[in-house]
């Protein structure tokens with residue numbers, strides 16, 4: 001057993017969970033009229049109600065003791081101080097510096113990173129203003145109206161999610177598009193809807209070695225040159241965002257048109273860096289800086305609020321409670337409203353690439369569950385698709401309900417319907433409906449005794465499914481910034497408690513290496529008996545149908 005699972009704090013939580021698993025949320029609410037008030041908080045414009053989590057004061061006390069034992073807050077301080085807490089990559093972890101609007105010095109290896117951060121923000125502002133004011137024009141002298149971000153993973157999901165979320169804040173006439181997948185239809189579909197003379201490509205890759213991004217960028221470049229008939233057009237229509245100037249130059253983008261960032265920005269934490277350039281081009285640099293302000297407000301709370309009031313700490317500990325002590329294996333992200341429909345995919349990478357680890361800081365294999373499977377989809381659509389399993393399946397599935405109260409698109413009574421559905425779902429998941437209630441309802445509806453006996457059990461809801469609800473007044477850049485930062489820090493808290501490196505991603509390497517080994521055998525030459533039997537037989541099928 002590991003030191004963590006052997007520790008008295010962990011064991012106390014296990015004992016507590018054994019007793020507590022029998023408690024039903026509806027009884028906890030009935031016993032404590034103050035429960036909602038006590039287990040809610042307002043931070044950086046977000047109203048967070050975690051009272052429907054299966055917790056008590058004792059749970060929280062025991063979790064806090066565990067966090068103290070594991071040095072979670074010391075780890076937080078190390079992150080904000082620029083220490084190299086990404087130990088396997090020997091890097092600092094400073095996405096918080098990118099949105100450090102106070103400009104407080106933050107040092108890495110004795111050097112303040114803030115002048116560099118501010119210089120890149122100034123570079124982004126000068127470029128986006130030039131595009132919006134028509135001072136940066138396309139090769140044929142036309143204004144840029146369409147921005148295409150070519151990137152994948154952290155160089156795609158963040159800007160894509162934020163551009164969708166803040167579509168109501170778009171600069172008039174600007175459109176944002178995203179190409180990520182190496183599947184040829186992705187780039188082909190986006191290009192098919194564009195006019196080359198008005199299109200700006202942002203090639204976004206931290207490493208500038210990512211196969212998919214480079215292949216898509218080459219395709220876009222060919223398309224542009226074919227249509228505009230001159231290689232020289234590339235200079236007006238391509239910019240790069242990267243930490244790798246050499247590779248950018250090799251690709252053929254002038255490094256004066258490169259927006260840099262730093263190795264202490266993890267890909268999945270990079271939307272706050274120049275990776276956010278498509279956001280700034282879409283909503284304007286003022287909007288982008290408002291996004292940073294929102295995240296900074298949350299950072300300051302996480303950095304300075306006392307442990308008992310610290311919301312990311314509390315929510316991160318509840319995530320640990322659900323995973324390690326109540327046995328939850330997944331976390332459902334359920335934004336209400338289409339604008340945030342990409343949040344589940346964004347948080348999937350943020351959480352699963354960060355905390356999907358099974359070896360601790362000391363290189364020991366862990367004997368406890370780490371990051372949950374994160375999934376989800378927008379409400380109310382999900383209610384008509386997968387919620388059945390949340391309500392009547394056999395698994396414990398903690399879920400997160402997220403909504404802006406006011407809409408930028410008032411249509412009829414839809415927004416009230418949207419919110420009433422959100423509230424109904426959190427209530428139904430919590431309360432459930434027992435056999436007596438079902439029977440009474442069916443009797444009142446005049447259903448026969450035989451039908452009641454046969455059907456009533458299928459209409460029972462056990463309830464007791466935990467959820468957290470996050471509300472904010474409107475989908476503003478500040479609110480979205482704070483929301484994302486809240487999740488980032490929760491992920492940090494859980495990772496620190498589990499003592500895993502939340503900032504590396506070695507698990508993605510094996511597949512990349514194998515894809516490179518397989519590429520020559522797909523389409524180009526027949527398999528040579530060098531792979532396993534299943535792969536060989538699949539290669540045969542591909543060869544049979546190729547072309």
Ligand code: F6P
Nearest residue numbers: 153154155205206207210267508
């Ligand atoms: O393969 C995973 C990964 O490295 C992610 O961590 C990263 O966000 C993504 O690929 C894209 O990487 P890059 O920005 O270097 O192209």
